[in-house]
Amino acid sequence: MLKDEFKKEDTLKKELDQFHVIVPEQKLMQKQVAWQRFIHYLASPAKDPLEKTTVTFTGLNLTRIVPLALGIGISIVQIWVHM
């Protein structure tokens, strides 16, 4: 058997033996249909896509200022068009 290759590897065997798995019998008894899996996927927390921007002070300010500046800009354009 291939497992015999581990015979002389006591330290490695000791470490590998520590990886116990708890089998979630309850979950295994309940089959999730495709839409439930999709809902579960949608509900799982995702990484912040703007994390790189928001961790720096400048980035954080930019995410605040840019929408504000855009809003002001659009308002000015609308006022100018209606004049």
Place this chain on the structure above:
Amino acid sequence: MKRNEEWMELYQNGDETGFTELYAILHEPLYCFLYRYTQEEQLSVDIVHDTFEILQKKKQTFDPDKGTVKAYLFQIAYRLLINKLNRRKKWRSLLPFLIPQADHSISMDEKMWVQQAIADLPDKQRAIILLVYYEDLPQNEIASILDIPIGTVKSRLHKAMSTLKNDLKEDFHAEG
């Protein structure tokens, strides 16, 4: 006590007891293999369900002369797993913000060395270590599960063992 192949034969002949018994015997080793590979509970549970569903649909394609029921089931599960992981990789490259947050319930310190070391192994080496050490499957069955030549099984096992041993050495040096 009946062997898995005898339960499968019963099932192939229309006796549902065969399927119930096979599920009772094999769902645990299958889940353990999947969990050790992915370290994700829900994904492993889903694949166990899908694997037994495929077994129900394709029960007549099982041929006892080609291998054991366990190897047949693990082969189905491994293919499903690889397909799911590849699909996930594609989606994540297209929509990187869909990457779920890491589970912070287990800190890196609490996570055992072995879990991290297995997760860090290249995919192909990881599967070999799990099938050899935890499932104690023979070389020909592992080759059929992973769809690789028999000789490659041993060479990949040695590579995986040496990667783990090096990792272990580095870890002890770092601690010492």
